[in-house]
Amino acid sequence: MSVALVADIGGTNARFALTDMDAPTPALREMQALKASEFASLEHAIEHYLASVGGVAPKRGALAVASPADTDEIRLTNRAWSFSRTALQSTLGFDELRVINDFGAIAWAVPALSQADRETLHGPTTGALRGPVTVMGPGTGLGVAMLVGSEAQGWQVVETEGGHVTFAPIGDEEQAIARWLTALHGRCSNERVLCGAGLAQVDAVLRGMAHDIEQKPALRDPADIVAAALAGHDVAARRALARFCSVLGSVSGDAALIHGSRTLVIAGGMVPRFVPFLRSSNFRERFLAKGRFVAYLEGITIHVITHPQPGLLGAAMALRASTRAGA
Numbered sequence: 001m002s003v004a005l006v007a008d009i010g011g012t013n014a015r016f017a018l019t020d021m022d023a024p025t026p027a028l029r030e031m032q033a034l035k036a037s038e039f040a041s042l043e044h045a046i047e048h049y050l051a052s053v054g055g056v057a058p059k060r061g062a063l064a065v066a067s068p069a070d071t072d073e074i075r076l077t078n079r080a081w082s083f084s085r086t087a088l089q090s091t092l093g094f095d096e097l098r099v100i101n102d103f104g105a106i107a108w109a110v111p112a113l114s115q116a117d118r119e120t121l122h123g124p125t126t127g128a129l130r131g132p133v134t135v136m137g138p139g140t141g142l143g144v145a146m147l148v149g150s151e152a153q154g155w156q157v158v159e160t161e162g163g164h165v166t167f168a169p170i171g172d173e174e175q176a177i178a179r180w181l182t183a184l185h186g187r188c189s190n191e192r193v194l195c196g197a198g199l200a201q202v203d204a205v206l207r208g209m210a211h212d213i214e215q216k217p218a219l220r221d222p223a224d225i226v227a228a229a230l231a232g233h234d235v236a237a238r239r240a241l242a243r244f245c246s247v248l249g250s251v252s253g254d255a256a257l258i259h260g261s262r263t264l265v266i267a268g269g270m271v272p273r274f275v276p277f278l279r280s281s282n283f284r285e286r287f288l289a290k291g292r293f294v295a296y297l298e299g300i301t302i303h304v305i306t307h308p309q310p311g312l313l314g315a316a317m318a319l320r321a322s323t324r325a326g327a
Contacts, residue, residue: 004319005061007046008102008311010269011078011140012036015309016049018056019316026112026316028309030056042081043088062098062319064105064311066141068161074099078140098322102311103143104159106267107135108321109314110147111155113307118265119275122284123301130262130301131155134255136162137268137305138198138248142191146259157318162255163191170250170286173243177205190251194244196222196270203240226274245278249286256300257293267305275304 002021006028007014014036017028030053039045042063050056067077075082089097100108111129133147144162149155167188169178181188181201192198200219209217220237228234229241248271256264271278288297307313 002060003056003058004316005046005050005058006064006312006315006319007061008064008105008309008315009042009076009079009081010036010066010102010311011076012269014039014042014045015312016046017309017312017316018053018058019319021060021320026313026320028312028316031309031312036079036081042083043091046092057093059094060096060319061092061094062100062105062315062322064100064102064315064318066102066143069099069101069104069159096319096322098315098319100157100315100318101143101145101159103135103137103145103267104157105311105314105318106137106143106265106305107133107145107147107157107159107314108155108317109307109310110135110265110305111151112313112317113305113310117307117310118303118305121266121275121279121302121304123263123299132259132261133263133265134252134259134261135265135267136252136255137266137271138194138196139269140195140197142194142251143268144255146261162258163194164189165251165254166190167193167247168250168254173206174247177202177243180205190247193247194251199225199240199244199270202243203236206239206243207236222270226270230274230277241274241277242281245281245283246286248278249281249283250289252283252302253287253290253297256287256297257290261300264300264302265305266303267310271304272306275306278304 003018004021007016014034017031085099136144142163144160146158167190169175178188181192199222203225204217225237228237288294
């Protein structure tokens with residue numbers, strides 16, 4: 001059995017699994033999620049994981065990282081980790097080490113997902129996947145990728161840094177959010193709003209707590225905001241999450257127009273936790289609010305990935321693709 005290591009390295013968690021490269025379809029086993037803050041480097045986290053699963057010594061691996069992945073030197077965007085892919089491959093004793101963007105990995109996973117691995121917000125629940133496909137979603141940051149091709153021709157992934165596009169606020173509340181985040185960071189990108197930390201800032205602004213840059217407000221934990229909003233007893237939390245969903249709708253519609261998409265797939269660590277809330281929010285109204293292109297956007301199928309580890313699955317798919325290409 002040819003065992004490979006796959007990993008999904010985000011700003012908060014480092015997820016690992018083993019996959020059998022000889023199996024007809026990728027399966028994940030020995031999955032673990034480690035807190036990135038508990039390790040000084042990615043190398044230490046990998047070594048800890050491999051030791052914990054019995055000292056397995058794979059010779060191939062694929063790492064999905066929350067950063068650009070097109071150079072030898074990799075620096076994570078939301079975690080103080082950096083590494084050289086060639087040096088790490090040598091240290092681990094791997095014959096092959098593929099490094100891809102984390103949302104590129106999720107895009108690789110999309111064609112392998114079953115109907116049970118996603119929830120459809122709009123459009124047909126079955127049938128062939130229609131490309132181009134926009135893949136995006138908020139978590140520690142905001143990932144954006146693109147999938148082009150078809151089932152017949154094969155799929156190719158385009159990795160992007162679309163989460164860092166400048167935020168375009170609509171209405172007074174979003175103008176206030178943009179002003180506050182610009183004051184904090186010097187610039188307000190979509191990622192500054194559409195991520196866990198962004199939800200906490202949105203909540204603070206809408207509760208009137210964010211007004212003095214020198215007196216930083218005490219922020220609520222994003223998970224607590226979501227839980228309170230879903231419980232229904234916290235009006236402020238519901239307001240913050242509703243605004244978050246509205247912004248996600250606008251940004252998703254923009255990305256779909258830029259990519260010429262026929263399918264939008266939402267992933268990430270946040271949205272799968274509140275799909276019913278998203279469905280009842282203004283997400284779709286804002287997604288469609290693009291003037292003359294409403295009809296075009298109405299034809300786009302929208303799914304939310306509910307597979308528990310799409311990044312790991314996508315890393316396994318990407319590794320298989322590179323192995324086949326090199327055969």
